[in-house]
Structures are given as structure tokens and as C-alpha cells.
Amino acid sequence: MSYKITNKKKLNFYIKTYGCQMNVYDSEMVAGLLTDKGYQNTTNIDNADIIIFNSCTVRQHAEDRVVGRITFEMRRKTEKPSLLIGLIGCVAQRVGKELIKKIHGLDFAVGTDNYKALPEIIRTCMAEKKQITSVGQNKNENYKNICPLRNEGINAFVTIMRGCDNFCSYCIVPYVRGRERSRDLEEIIREVEQAGKNGFGDITLLGQNVNSYHFGDCNFADLLGKVAHIDSIKRLRFVTSHPKDISEKVISTMAKEDKICEHLHLPMQAGSNRILGKMNRKYSIEHYYEIIKKLRKAMPDIVITSDIMVGFPGETEEDFQKTMSAVKKIGFDSAFTFKYSPRNGTAAEKYDNQIPEEIRLERLQKLFKLQEKITLQKYQEDVGKSMEVYVEQTSKKNKNELSGRTRGSKIVIFPGEKSLIGKLVNVKITNSTGWILRGKI
Ligand code: 5AD
Numbered sequence: 001m002s003y004k005i006t007n008k009k010k011l012n013f014y015i016k017t018y019g020c021q022m023n024v025y026d027s028e029m030v031a032g033l034l035t036d037k038g039y040q041n042t043t044n045i046d047n048a049d050i051i052i053f054n055s056c057t058v059r060q061h062a063e064d065r066v067v068g069r070i071t072f073e074m075r076r077k078t079e080k081p082s083l084l085i086g087l088i089g090c091v092a093q094r095v096g097k098e099l100i101k102k103i104h105g106l107d108f109a110v111g112t113d114n115y116k117a118l119p120e121i122i123r124t125c126m127a128e129k130k131q132i133t134s135v136g137q138n139k140n141e142n143y144k145n146i147c148p149l150r151n152e153g154i155n156a157f158v159t160i161m162r163g164c165d166n167f168c169s170y171c172i173v174p175y176v177r178g179r180e181r182s183r184d185l186e187e188i189i190r191e192v193e194q195a196g197k198n199g200f201g202d203i204t205l206l207g208q209n210v211n212s213y214h215f216g217d218c219n220f221a222d223l224l225g226k227v228a229h230i231d232s233i234k235r236l237r238f239v240t241s242h243p244k245d246i247s248e249k250v251i252s253t254m255a256k257e258d259k260i261c262e263h264l265h266l267p268m269q270a271g272s273n274r275i276l277g278k279m280n281r282k283y284s285i286e287h288y289y290e291i292i293k294k295l296r297k298a299m300p301d302i303v304i305t306s307d308i309m310v311g312f313p314g315e316t317e318e319d320f321q322k323t324m325s326a327v328k329k330i331g332f333d334s335a336f337t338f339k340y341s342p343r344n345g346t347a348a349e350k351y352d353n354q355i356p357e358e359i360r361l362e363r364l365q366k367l368f369k370l371q372e373k374i375t376l377q378k379y380q381e382d383v384g385k386s387m388e389v390y391v392e393q394t395s396k397k398n399k400n401e402l403s404g405r406t407r408g409s410k411i412v413i414f415p416g417e418k419s420l421i422g423k424l425v426n427v428k429i430t431n432s433t434g435w436i437l438r439g440k441i
């Protein structure tokens with residue numbers, strides 16, 4: 001059914017996004033869908049007529065946070081009984097049916113394949129004052145012809161594929177986001193072109209495993225080559241890469257194309273082959289080292305970041321030390337560190353030898369400290385270098401300063417005129433304070 005709301009005063013929706021960049025993109029897509037139907041986006045929750053939480057379920061903690069926040073925000077309904085509060089995203093997909101029964105006042109729960117129905121669901125919730133759950137999986141849903149509504153800035157995410165077929169044994173994603181499907185090549189090109197024309201010159205291509213993108217005979221390296229030649233954009237990057245799938249051609253395309261940033265997020269997860277095997281990652285740590293070597297040979301200044309997990313079932317002290325050694329040996333520019341969180345329905349949840357919480361936490365703290373030291377060292381090493389910076393905005397703390405990002409996505413603050421926003425400038429790095437670089441044009 002097609003309709004537009006006709007009230008004189010437009011209804012405001014507010015979206016709070018949790019989790020990965022895929023969710024950020026999905027929120028922008030939902031915002032696009034709703035504005036198209038006459039609703040209005042607000043960044044002030046107090047002005048909202050509809051509050052939408054886009055949720056992440058990758059770890060139990062992420063799920064608990066969003067459920068806690070929804071429960072907390074229910075108090076708003078006392079003052080504004082017409083307010084709608086809804087849940088979308090991976091938590092809705094996984095446990096939406098149960099939550100709608102459990103959380104009194106939750107108006108809708110809509111899973112990751114059903115966003116096109118959201119305007120209609122919202123309309124029905126309002127008109128009929130009933131709760132709606134829509135969590136059916138649709139393996140073909142690729143959200144064709146939907147125009148995401150992006151916030152201000154120069155960074156835009158563009159999803160090139162949805163879902164995942166890898167079934168890493170700890171991971172809930174393939175269960176909630178369904179099977180892998182690649183988006184139409186022409187549509188991706190059009191979307192990137194348009195984003196560039198709208199001033200979003202720093203493009204990040206998104207997918208759970210971008211390296212297995214394929215559309216007709218176009219693979220991921222081919223796609224990168226094509227997108228890198230779009231005139232309206234200045235920079236190109238992509239997440240997430242799987243070490244088992246990253247090809248020589250992707251590495252050589254990265255090295256060859258000026259617009260592709262020397263920046264790669266390559267989740268290692270663990271340094272022990274026994275654990276990598278139990279995780280169903282399908283590569284060895286030696287293979288991982290080999291990729292790092294090739295990347296650094298092709299692009300000596302490449303910034304490499306990673307995801308690393310501790311406390312996977314059966315992880316011995318020796319396995320953990322292998323992860324610590326790998327982290328020392330590789331020297332990631334930065335890394336997200338996690339403690340294993342059992343997810344209902346995954347293979348690893350049923351494994352023997354689950355590691356007690358206090359050991360998981362202890363290992364996480366040790367790993368975090370080690371990586372923090374390496375990260376600070378890496379930032380220090382940038383001092384004295386001249387770097388290309390894409391100017392994003394005036395600095396929040398000082399209006400005479402600008403802030404932007406390097407090709408490796410590190411934040412740089414430097415004195416400069418507002419007119420440089422949206423331009424590429426060369427900045428000489430003078431010092432580094434924590435995770436921020438400072439410099440001079
Ligand atoms: N427990 C802890 N971390 C997890 N991740 C995925 N699933 C889990 C889990 N069950 C981490 C992985 C992945 C990142 C996005 O989240 O490191 O790369």
C-alpha cells in the first residue's frame with residue numbers, strides 16, 4: 001500500500017543506533033524511507049513522536065544495553081501518551097517476539113529484512129494502538145531503490161552486501177542477518193556517485209565479508225577498481241575483510257588506486273591455530289602473518305586494525321599467550337578487543353570448557369593494555385610525518401582549529417580556516433596526545 005501522511009504538522013522520528021556500521025547504514029536507510037513518507041527526522045529525542053532503537057546483538061552486553069534503554073525511555077509515555085517506541089535491528093530479529101510481550105509499551109519490533117514495511121507498521125500502530133512484530137526473514141531483501149538519509153559530514157557508508165555465510169562458531173550474525181547476498185553493481189555505483197555529489201567524499205563500502213562480493217562476473221577487486229574511478233568522491237575504504245578471502249588482486253588494487261586509502265580492518269580474532277580452528281575461521285595464524293606481510297610490502301604506510309577475542313571456550317593460558325604474541329608481532333595501529341560472549345543457537349555456545357567470567361575479564365584487561373601501549377606507540381611514530389588530511393569540521397573545543405582524518409582514519413587537529421572544510425590538505429604532524437594527532441598545514 002502506498003500513502004503519505006497528510007497531517008499538517010509532520011511527525012518527528014528519532015533513531016538511536018547501536019552496533020556496527022551496517023546498523024548506521026540501515027538507520028540512514030530507515031530515515032530515508034520515513035522521510036519519503038512525510039515523517040521528519042529529529043536529532044533531539046525530546047521532540048520525537050516516534051523513537052526507534054536500532055539494536056545490536058553480537059554480544060549479550062550490547063543486547064542488554066538496548067533493552068535497558070528502551071525500558072528507561074518508557075517513562076516518556078506518561079507525559080506524551082501518543083509517543084511510539086519501537087525496536088529494529090538484530091535484537092528485534094533475534095528476540096523481538098519475546099520482547100514485545102515482555103516490555104509493556106513497546107509498540108513495534110521489526111527485523112532486519114522488513115524495514116520497507118516500517119512506515120505502514122508505524123501508521124497502523126498509531127491508528128489502531130496495537131503492538132506489531134515483523135521479524136520474518138527474507139533472503140532476497142536487498143533494499144533496492146532506497147535512498148539513505150545521511151547526516152552532515154564527509155563520510156558515507158554504502159552497503160554492498162547483506163548477510164553472512166561464514167558461520168564462525170561464536171557468531172550470531174548469520175542467524176539474524178541471514179544468507180549473504182550482494183547488491184546490484186550499477187546501484188552501488190549510482191549511490192556512491194550521488195553521495196560524492198552531496199559532499200560525502202569519504203566512502204566506506206560495507207559488508208560482513210566484503211571480499212566475497214560478487215555480482216555477475218564482477219568480484220570485489222573489480223568493484224573496488226570501478227568505484228575508485230568515480231569522480232565525485234575523494235577517498236574509498238571498506239569493511240569488513242575476512243583473512244580467508246582477501247585476494248592478491250584486492251591488495252594490488254588498493255596499492256594502485258590513489259583514492260583507495262591505505263587502511264585495512266582485518267579481524268584476527270585469535271593467535272592460536274587450535275582456537276582459530278574451533279572458531280571455524282578457516283585460516284591459520286601463519287596465513288594471517290603472510291597477508292600482513294603482503295599488505296605492508298605493497299603499502300609500507302598501511303594502517304591495519306583488527307578485532308581480537310579472548311576467552312573463547314577451551315582457550316588455555318598457552319592459547320591466550322599466542323594471541324598476545326601475535327598482537328606484539330603484528331603491531332596493529334589499533335584493535336577492538338572483546339571477551340567471548342556465548343550467543344544462543346551458535347555452535348560455540350554448546351562447546352565444553354566455557355571459560356569462567358573472571359578469567360575472560362582478566363585476559364581482556366591484559367590484551368587491552370598491551371594493544372593500548374602499541375596504539376600509543378604507533379601514534380607517536382606519526383609525529384614528524386606529513387599526512388594528507390580530509391578536513392571534516394571545526395574542532396569542537398576550539399573554533400580556530402579544524403579537525404579531519406588521515407588516509408588511515410586517524411583524527412588530526414590543526415589551526416586553519418573554515419573554508420578548508422571538505423578539502424584535502426597536507427598536514428605536518430607535530431605531536432600526538434593519546435588517540436589524537438596535532439599538526440600544522
Ligand atoms: N563474543 C564476543 N565477541 C564477538 N564478536 C562476534 N561475536 C562475538 C561473541 N559471541 C566480535 C568479533 C567480530 C566483532 C564484530 O565482534 O571479534 O569480529
Ligand code: SF4
Nearest residue numbers: 164166167168171173
Ligand atoms: Fe560473524 Fe564470522 Fe560472518 Fe564476521 S565472518 S559476521 S564473525 S560469522
